[in-house]
Amino acid sequence: MNKLKAYSLLPLAVAAMACGGHEQSPSIVVTNPLGIERHELVAVPYEAFVTAFGSDSVFKVVNAANGAEIPYQLETQGRPSPQHILLYVSVPASGNVELLVEKAAPAPVPTKTFARYVPERYDDFAWENDVVAFRMYGKALEGRPDDAHGLDLWSKRTPGLVVDKWYANGDYHTDHGEGMDYYSVGMTLGAGDVAPLAGGEVVYSKHYRGHEVLDNGPLRTTFQLDYEPWQVGEKTVSVSKRYTLDVGSQLNRVEVIYSIDGDGTLPVAIGVSRRATEGRLLSEKDNGMFGYWEPTDAAHGTTGVGVILTDGPFEQFIAQPKQYLSVLTAHDSEPIVYYNGGAWDRGGRIASADEWFAYLRAAKEKETFPLQVEIK
Known part of the structure; x- marks a missing residue:
């Protein structure tokens, strides 16, 4: 039997994109490789998030297609500062969802855990x-x-x-x-x-x-x-x-x-x-x-x-x-x-x-x- 490996964070790639010589605003794209609809948390490393979107403490995350707000949590893993942004997303089967970050106060997230x-x-x-x-x-x-x-x-x-x-x-x-x-x-x-x-x-x-x-x-x-x-x-x-x-x-x-x-x-x-x-x-x-x-x-x-x-x-x-x-x-x-x-x-x-x-x-x-x- 193979030795068990520790849990690894969800894969994350950071890419710079340009269109017509003008830099686009960054976004988060979550892709579902399975043929079933999914509703679950994804983890974005906090440092990568700050690099892309800035360190503003007040922000909200929205679905680019319909403007619906995405609930999130700052995960610390017991450390003094955030380690991840946890996003609760709904992603269609074999599809993806694009998320935008806006500098505005988020709606309160009801406590579910x-x-x-x-x-x-x-x-x-x-x-x-x-x-x-x-x-x-x-x-x-x-x-x-x-x-x-x-x-x-x-x-x-x-x-x-x-x-x-x-x-x-x-x-x-x-x-x-x-x-x-x-x-x-x-x-x-x-x-x-x-x-x-x-x-x-x-x-x-x-x-x-x-x-x-x-x-x-x-x-x-x-x-x-x-x-x-x-x-x-x-x-x-x-x-x-x-x-x-x-x-x-x-x-x-x-x-x-x-x-x-x-x-x-x-x-x-x-x-x-x-x-x-x-x-x-x-x-x-x-x-x-x-x-x-x-x-x-x-x-x-x-x-x-x-x-x-x-x-x-x-x-x-x-x-x-x-x-x-x-x-x-x-x-x-x-x-x-x-x-x-x-x-x-x-x-x-x-x-x-x-x-x-x-x-x-x-x-x-x-x-x-x-x-x-x-x-x-």
Whole structure:
């Protein structure tokens, strides 16, 4: 299996153009190489943007064809100054869109992504966008009868943000019209968390110990969770996990870096909780994809969960009584990049196994063939 490569920024070309001896105003052209319409964020390096359009702090971006304003976010990645301009674009199938930058105040961008540490609920860390929400369990939950390990998935049917509201009322296991948390994690990896293997069994760490929010909306939220070292067989292991969630996406982008002593390699598994009765599976080991459409819960509906590896195949799939495991090899200090997440049939977007598996396949294709960005 090839070693996994780190995520690379969307391609960017900068070209100078002249027409009839007169220099044209620069524009941003976003091209879609796929035959499907796309609505997603693209990243323009901030330095390239400033070189082309100037360093004015007040500007707006518009569609050259119809004047529609394009929402944007300045992404810092936890640094003092912007690293990218994130543009939320709609691009037709096999087409492109041209964007202009105007020196005028932009319209406010509603916050669609959010994350925070939740000390009032046993050190949870929770995050969400306009279609889905998640949480990781914290130190204060350890040793309690209700302790659990993996990624928890919250089912939403509102585009509004719910994390603060649901924690405040404390009744988020009941659907009051916005959705609920009915996903059962227990002692599994839940909705696509990752952990080492030893002797074919998952070796769980303790819950995360450090957290840092790097960007927090309005269109993309990124944060990092750090874990203290633990023993996996004869090896001492530690890990950091960086999560990125974009507006409109059912899936997180996850970058995981293991520190591994000894020979510097470690088998790891990305896991999905398995239910007592059978659902439907999407198992494409060579394509680095696994999907699970759970059996329907009569009271709550149906959940779909999936994982997508960005580079290379999974080495094997393992079906255990309580979870499905997608196995690969981690290398010391080298990032593993994958996507995890889920959907709910009562959320209004994805209502069947076929639709969920199609979503996962399209997400894989989009990651393989990103939107192309050019400043002209």
